Amino acid sequence: MNRFDYVRPASIAEAVAAAAIPGSAFLAGGTNLVDLMKLGALRPSRVVDIALLPGLEDIEWLSDGGVRIGARVCNADLAYDARVARTFPAVAEALLATGSAQLRNAATLGGNLMQRTRCAYFTDTASACNRRAPGSGCDASGGQNRLHAVLGWSEHCIATHPSDVCVPLVALDAVVEVIGPAGAREIALDALHLLPHHTPERETALAPGELIVALRIPGVAARFAGHARFLKLRERTSFASAVVSAAAALEIEGNTIRSARIAMGGVGTKPWRALDAEAVLAGAPPGKDSFERAASAALEGAAPSGNNAFKIDLARRLVVRALRSAADGTPQIMPALPASAFSTESKAGESRVA
Amino acid sequence: MTLSIGLTINGEKRVIPLDDPRVTLLDLLRERLALTGAKKGCDRGQCGACTVLVDGRRINSCLALAVSLDGASVLTIEGLADGETLHPVQAAFIAHDGMQCGFCTPGQIMSAVGLIAEGHAGDDPERVSELMSGNLCRCGAYKGITEAVLDAQRTLNAAKRKDAA
Numbered sequence: 001m002n003r004f005d006y007v008r009p010a011s012i013a014e015a016v017a018a019a020a021i022p023g024s025a026f027l028a029g030g031t032n033l034v035d036l037m038k039l040g041a042l043r044p045s046r047v048v049d050i051a052l053l054p055g056l057e058d059i060e061w062l063s064d065g066g067v068r069i070g071a072r073v074c075n076a077d078l079a080y081d082a083r084v085a086r087t088f089p090a091v092a093e094a095l096l097a098t099g100s101a102q103l104r105n106a107a108t109l110g111g112n113l114m115q116r117t118r119c120a121y122f123t124d125t126a127s128a129c130n131r132r133a134p135g136s137g138c139d140a141s142g143g144q145n146r147l148h149a150v151l152g153w154s155e156h157c158i159a160t161h162p163s164d165v166c167v168p169l170v171a172l173d174a175v176v177e178v179i180g181p182a183g184a185r186e187i188a189l190d191a192l193h194l195l196p197h198h199t200p201e202r203e204t205a206l207a208p209g210e211l212i213v214a215l216r217i218p219g220v221a222a223r224f225a226g227h228a229r230f231l232k233l234r235e236r237t238s239f240a241s242a243v244v245s246a247a248a249a250l251e252i253e254g255n256t257i258r259s260a261r262i263a264m265g266g267v268g269t270k271p272w273r274a275l276d277a278e279a280v281l282a283g284a285p286p287g288k289d290s291f292e293r294a295a296s297a298a299l300e301g302a303a304p305s306g307n308n309a310f311k312i313d314l315a316r317r318l319v320v321r322a323l324r325s326a327a328d329g330t331p332q333i334m335p336a337l338p339a340s341a342f343s344t345e346s347k348a349g350e351s352r353v354a
Numbered sequence: 355m356t357l358s359i360g361l362t363i364n365g366e367k368r369v370i371p372l373d374d375p376r377v378t379l380l381d382l383l384r385e386r387l388a389l390t391g392a393k394k395g396c397d398r399g400q401c402g403a404c405t406v407l408v409d410g411r412r413i414n415s416c417l418a419l420a421v422s423l424d425g426a427s428v429l430t431i432e433g434l435a436d437g438e439t440l441h442p443v444q445a446a447f448i449a450h451d452g453m454q455c456g457f458c459t460p461g462q463i464m465s466a467v468g469l470i471a472e473g474h475a476g477d478d479p480e481r482v483s484e485l486m487s488g489n490l491c492r493c494g495a496y497k498g499i500t501e502a503v504l505d506a507q508r509t510l511n512a513a514k515r516k517d518a519a
Contacts, residue, residue, distance in 0.1 A: 006357070006375035006421055027422060034378070034417045035398050047375070049422050076411075080474065100488020101469065103399060105411045106418065238487035239400075336480040 001037045008049040012179055012211065019048040020181045020209030026050055028072055029106040031099070032115040040125045041132055042116070056110075056213060059084065065219030068177075071110030071212045075165070076101070078109060088217055089330045090168035090228040090247045097232045097339030098164045100239045110212040112163055113176065113192065117203055117269060119148060119159040130156045131200040145306030147243060150315070151299075152269040157200030158305035159269065161193060164339070166271035168230050168247035171263035172221035180210030189215070193270035224249035224261060229325040231318055232265070232339040242266035244315045245339070248322035250286065257281045257290070262298055262323070267315045274298035277319070286327040288320075295319035359424040363387065364433025372421055379423060380404045380415035383430060391431035391460040395490070402489030405461040405468070406430045412468025414488070431460035434467065442513075443467050446506035447499070454493030465489045466503045470510055477504060 009015040019026055025044035027033055028051075036042040050056065056072035059081055067087070069078060078084055079095035099107060121127040121139045128137035140148055140158050148158040166189065174189040192204050206212075227250040234240035245265035251258040260281035262274040277298035284290040295316045302312045321341055357372045363383075370382070380397075383389040383406070392415055395403035399414040406415045407429040434441040443466045446452070453459045465486060475481040482503050483496065491499065 001376045004375065006419075008422075008424075027419070029417075030419060030422065031399055031414070031417050034419060038397065047419075049419075051422055051424075076472075080472075100399075100402065101472070101485050102402060102405055102412050102414045102465065102488045103417075105468075106413045238484055336478055337484055 002040070002043040002045075004037075004044055005046040006049065007046065008052055010052050012053055012213065015048055015050055015053055016180055016209045016211055018046070019211065021046060022208060024048055024208070026110075026114075026211060028108040028111045029074065031103050031107045032111060036116060036118075036123065039123050041118070041123045050211070062216070062219065065222050066217050068214050068216045069109055070214050072108045075099070075104035075107050075109070075112065079104065085334070087222045087225055088168070088172065088228070089225060090230040090249060091165060091172070091217070093334065093338050094164040094168050094230040094232075094245075094247065096334060097230065097245075109165070109215060112165055113189070113212060113215070114204070115162060117157075117159050117161045117193070117196075117200075120144070122159060131159065131196070131203075134199075134201045141306065143306075146308050146310075147241075147266075148305050148308055149269045150267050150302040150304055150308060150311045151264075151272055152195045153305045154196045154198065154200070154269075156198050157196035157269065159196075159200075160266055161268060161270045162241055162265075163271060164230070164232060164242060164245060164265055166193075167245055167263045167265040168228070168249070169215070169217070170271040170273050171247045171249060171261040172217050172224070174221075175216045175218070176212055177214040177216065178206065178210050179213050180207055182207070189271070190273055196269050221249075221261075223251050223259075226330055227252055227326045228330050229322050230339050231322045231325065231341045233314065233318060233341055237337060237340065237342075244311055244318050246315070246318045246322040248319065248326040250281070250323070250326045252286060252327065255285050257284050257286055260294070260323075262294065262319060264298065264315055264319065267302065267311055274319070276300060281323075286323075288324075291320045291323040291327075294323060357421050359421060361420075361423065361425075362427040363389070364428070364430060370420075375419060375421045377420045378416055379406070379408070379418040379420045379428070382420040383415065383428075389430050389432050392464075393457055393460060395458070395461075400490075401458070401461075402465055403458050403461040405464045405489065407464060407468055410468075410471060412465050429464070429467075431464055434463070441467070442509040443470070443502070443506040446502040446509065450498045450502040450505060451495070452498040452502035453491075453495050458489060458491045458493075462486070462489045462491065462499055466499075466506065469503060470507045475503075475507070477507075479504060 023045035085092035393403035395401035
């Protein structure tokens with residue numbers, strides 16, 4: 001690990017000022033930052049510890065029925081908050097499908113949003129990586145790229161965004177509250193993460209020194225509470241990143257989908273909202289035909305970035321499965337293996353809504 | 355730059371001078387405080403051998419910068435038994451043969467203590483396995499580990515009910 005200057009300010013204003021110096025990094029739970037620093041993939045000259053900043057650990061319910069979650073709320077506390085799990089079940093399911101229990105106790109929501117888009121070539125400092133060392137090239141292109149992106153990639157970077165919880169959050173129109181040297185502002189979560197284009201080193205829309213202080217899920221997202229799922233396919237049953245994940249949320253009236261929300265993880269260079277797929281479902285009846293049309297729309301424009309064409313079919317099928325599971329209804333009890341597509345098989349003809 | 359932190363380690367309050375902010379909690383425990391129970395397996399938060407409780411919650415001590423934990427209370431495997439009397443989780447790991455080589459055992463036991471305190475597994479072996487998935491055992495003693503966790507949980511819950519009565 002490189003040497004760094006460590007500061008632990010007591011106020012947000014001091015933290016923002018301290019981190020405005022180029023080369024600074026905010027430290028919260030440390031599960032991503034410390035790991036990448038040990039590997040030498042990140043080498044901040046200054047670490048600004050936000051442990052003492054006030055007000056970042058609150059979960060506050062808003063008058064519109066939405067919730068404001070402090071950036072330092074850890075994954076476990078958020079996932080096991082009964083009202084969060086009841087109101088935004090796909091968020092809780094995604095959190096519980098992330099990492100291990102130890103990591104969920106340390107990792108924070110703000111840290112999850114800010115975790116690096118990365119692949120093995122990013123973490124291996126002997127490899128060329130435009131994201132880690134701009135202009136050095138991309139050894140993932142033409143390398144071991146079975147798990148890389150099929151949406152949003154450029155010739156400069158094909159790594160996927162690794163977050164699970166960002167998938168339901170982006171589907172539910174979450175908003176990020178930021179404080180920076182120029183004051184406070186809000187950013188739609190969908191606009192926080194940037195596509196790589198020719199500048200993959202620019203990961204987010206945040207300016208130097210800008211700190212995420214909270215995330216809001218708007219009250220309208222609660223209308224999906226009865227029909228919301230997050231499903232995640234991994235190479236082993238637990239404690240693994242998504243090969244492909246999908247969040248599906250439906251608002252169903254009678255035999256009609258009034259509105260739908262769909263997003264995918266593991267396939268894009270950022271958490272991938274599928275607006276075209278949502279449009280397909282608005283006004284359609286829930287069922288196989290609608291779900292397959294929506295899933296095809298979700299993957300429209302997907303292209304392999306290497307040896308990963310299988311992800312396109314896999315994601316299409318997982319979106320269908322997630323929609324079918326959502327239509328069947330949010331489970332009353334969290335499955336023993338959260339987000340596992342294998343413990344949530346719904347039986348044909350037993351759908352509660354069809 | 356010299357930094358100084360206060361930690362309560364296994365019930366004992368200590369003031370610890372740190373000459374370098376890069377020291378992880380795991381390295382502090384093992385290399386500077388002679389508490390070698392927590393093990394360094396992967397040093398990346400993937401194996402769980404370094405699991406300790408910080409303020410009652412299990413974390414990977416390899417990913418926590420010690421300097422960031424100023425004021426925290428840390429419980430390691432060395433502080434778990436009550437004198438010569440093993441903690442119920444330790445006793446259950448022996449009774450159920452929840453180990454082979456033993457390298458991962460301190461982390462497994464501290465993780466199990468954390469899991470039982472969290473109280474989300476119920477009596478479901480599948481939930482125990484899932485919530486213990488942050489602790490790898492290369493000898494493959496998972497069956498005994500799961501049984502030990504469930505047994506220790508029954509013992510601890512019975513003791514809690516007795517206390518409450």
